[in-house]
Amino acid sequence: MRVLVVGGGIAGCAVALAAHRAGLDAEVYEAQPDGAADHGAFLTLATNGMAALAQLGAAEAVAAAGFPLTTLRLTDHTGAEVATRPLDGHADELTTFRCLRRSELCRVLRTEVRHRGVPVRHGARLVSVESDDTGVLAGFADGSTARGDVLVGADGLHSVVRTAIDPGAPPPRYAGQRVFYGCTTRATPPTAAGRIDMVRGSGSAFGYCVSPTGETFWYCRVTAPPLTDADLAGGGPARWRELLLPLLRPDRTPSADIVAATGEALMVTNARDLPSVRHWYGGRALVVGDAAHAASPATGQGAALALEDAVVLGKALRDTATVDAAFVAYERMRRPRVDGNTAASAQLSAGRPAERPQQSADELAAQLDWHTPLPG
Template structure:
């Protein structure tokens, strides 16, 4: 197989990898994306919420409009206690602008929309091209791929998710993911549709689980449940009858619609919430990890994809605005590390893995974050 050259080779064509490809392309770099999966990407079958900060980041490299055509708007949220009493109801994020509203969509829809946009922009995305290893020297970094080919570039970006190979190439002693203390269940049902305001996501603080549900415009209830319990051995699969019964039993203690929703759902998925609290090295001379590979948080804050979109913008701006690659990667880490570590800590506090009594203040003000993300504003820490 022939070798290929590019400015940047991105490993992983999931959420972080495709977003980085679009942002770096906008900054004028020649990018190749190498995805292990032979067709699209691996899919948990879960759904995601994209927050306004993530939608704003997508807008910086022209992807907010294509993504807003997938899934549906979320414009308000409410919280119920275990007795079904509404504790709060409020608008969600930047409701007024249809490109920065919260969105709800399946993981597969998001990846498909991002990969389609990569194609529209003429960026090369190779499937079945999983990374096997990489060699870096003063002249460049060469990725060895499962299809027998190689790609040589100035920079290799590891957007290869929670179990990142690139993370271990950068640091063979890097700590792997930890169990964050909760099991996460997901499902969809068209037969239990609790009364709901259009565009509303309802969070239930139940006795045995934290639960969220929303009704799609097509009349399907999307739901998740987070339950504090020991880690499961088998995940990404339909839970056993025993596990399903256990979840239902816990939900039946509450006077809320949650048990009825779960009872009406046929295909349920379950996974372990995991995170990466401390990855000491994000980079070597010519390799960098982004997205979940560098800073996976447990799902509680619902910010994983939005953080990956922010990574993409900041990295593109850092490479665009810095005198050389080394300064760009330093600046990137200075801007991204405090914000993503804060998100990991905030999510862990909501998940139960570690409960600091109070979180320290957020590392950057809203104005700083806006400045970091605005495409036309030069990047500085």
């Protein structure tokens, strides 16, 4: 079976690794030119994401690229401690939460893909998808084409593959929050090794952690109207500090000082999600990751769920007799979990308590265990 993977980010590389482990012939097509910078700030990769990477043989490399987080501390706007608790998976080095730059995670996964001999073609911008009974044909902006048995769209929030599957699919919606990200070596917030601090501010949700080398990574979620395209194009770090500091200064927390100490490494995005994608597949094409179930960043599960997707899809393609059966099995396994996460993230972004997806740890472990067949 030949698998065409559209998108060379986290989800796409993970799908390529899963396809390779399943004994399939995969190739990755990435729209950005070779050597282009990866966009995005830092992320925390939770236990479930690390567990999925272990099934793909990439956990050790990712663990080495980041630093561990073993404890979460929550404080309120007065600086008072609300709770401190250990994070899941902290007893096992390869399932411990990791903090790392998104670009580093992409780099490590691409390196793993290349080490396994999976081709990665850069500058391949998808423009068309055509399926028939014998396979799928991908057309690219430069006029080239590629033919395979399956096409997997790992091309993100504004997925071309999703639109090809369902031309009437609704566009991403604004999730109600602006999300700021930054990092600095000039801040000295109260911290402890392996701890991520969450601050329940009076006008924001703030989080930060400090690397072993003294770099403070932080994010801030603010409920506000979306920034316009003109705002985003015309702004910059100084403007984003102007927007943030008046919201943070009234609180007796380190948040404002961290932002004030941040220089050019500061960015903002409008949080967007996909409330429900009706069709994950059509013909020989299927979507994974943000292309299928983008959520606001409130639960911090986007990358981890994309990695889970890859493992389950690889197993489905391996364990089923037909492409249709594989797609049906994949969606049956994944949709309840990821739709639940999207809803939970939306609730948190709206300032409401979140109803977490209901799935037992044993059930998830069985889905991710490469040697356990998918249930019929």
